[in-house]
Amino acid sequence: MKKRLVVQGRLSDAQLAELRDLFEVAVLPKTTALDAPENRALLAEAHGIIGSGLAITPQLLDAARNLNVIATISVGYDNIPVDELTKRGIMLCNTPDVLTETTADTGFALIMTTARRVVELAEWVKADKWQASIGPALFGSDVHGKTLGMVGFGRIGQAVARRGALGFGMQVLYSNASPKPALEKELGAQRRELNELLAEADFVCVTVPLTAETEHLISAQELALMKPSGIFINIARGKVVDESALIHALETSVIQAAGLDVFEQEPLRAASPLTKMPNVVALPHIGSATHETRDAMAQRAVDNMRLALQGERPISLVNEETYQ
Ligand code: DGY
Numbered sequence: 391m392k393k394r395l396v397v398q399g400r401l402s403d404a405q406l407a408e409l410r411d412l413f414e415v416a417v418l419p420k421t422t423a424l425d426a427p428e429n430r431a432l433l434a435e436a437h438g439i440i441g442s443g444l445a446i447t448p449q450l451l452d453a454a455r456n457l458n459v460i461a462t463i464s465v466g467y468d469n470i471p472v473d474e475l476t477k478r479g480i481m482l483c484n485t486p487d488v489l490t491e492t493t494a495d496t497g498f499a500l501i502m503t504t505a506r507r508v509v510e511l512a513e514w515v516k517a518d519k520w521q522a523s524i525g526p527a528l529f530g531s532d533v534h535g536k537t538l539g540m541v542g543f544g545r546i547g548q549a550v551a552r553r554g555a556l557g558f559g560m561q562v563l564y565s566n567a568s569p570k571p572a573l574e575k576e577l578g579a580q581r582r583e584l585n586e587l588l589a590e591a592d593f594v595c596v597t598v599p600l601t602a603e604t605e606h607l608i609s610a611q612e613l614a615l616m617k618p619s620g621i622f623i624n625i626a627r628g629k630v631v632d633e634s635a636l637i638h639a640l641e642t643s644v645i646q647a648a649g650l651d652v653f654e655q656e657p658l659r660a661a662s663p664l665t666k667m668p669n670v671v672a673l674p675h676i677g678s679a680t681h682e683t684r685d686a687m688a689q690r691a692v693d694n695m696r697l698a699l700q701g702e703r704p705i706s707l708v709n710e711e712t713y714q
Contacts, residue, residue, distance in 0.1 A: 507668075544598075589615045
């Protein structure tokens, strides 16, 4: 008998067909709550769940008695109670590597657009305000040759740093639990304590995963350490930053600008002060959102699921303890 899968996320027709060859597949729309009463029977029989933004709760896990594998179409898994899964012997698979370069591109796009005021000035042209050559009031700041402070120096942080050091001649500083001697050699990067990095960097770019330790890692106290000309970039998770403190820092010119792909509450509502500030570029969590990369992430999730349900080691397994 074929094993049963629940899919709640974007897969191509070919990817769905690949899964249907091997498994009984039920596709749930994103508008349905995974643990809604009408999905209980489906969940009770499912061996695998594959999708993005999956709302996995202990109650759902109680209902999903046969569940062996969850394959999230994301690298981040802060929305998933990993310990609960591990306790129940359920594998959690994610999609690292395939989105590293694209997410770093997004980070660098935010560095460039905030420093050079690209969005603000493009809107200004569209509003027919370009009547004469612009003056210093609309000048931006250089990116090349400046100091880039990476908060978190994992795969994505390193890829942003590589762009800065090799493409823009930037001095890279990083704060990270462990030193990265190979990157220090390759990029001339220097490790700093967080507080030192915040004080020295022209651009502070956050790439740490969201955990109990990193929630509100950046709050009023940390922002106050940044240069008044400093630009703050977040491509990690919104909750790593105290958003009210960030808004206050921007409103009171504690820092110059911010480029944000992630927010404490997503989707960000237009009522947020962040949407009103010309010195803020707010994106709708597009870190990995290119056709190529989202397709590669979905394929990685499909491969993870296929391997795991066939008893082989998945490519990207978060909770190693669950693999026998
Ligand atoms: C990820 O993969 O974690 C990206 O942030 C998209 O959610």
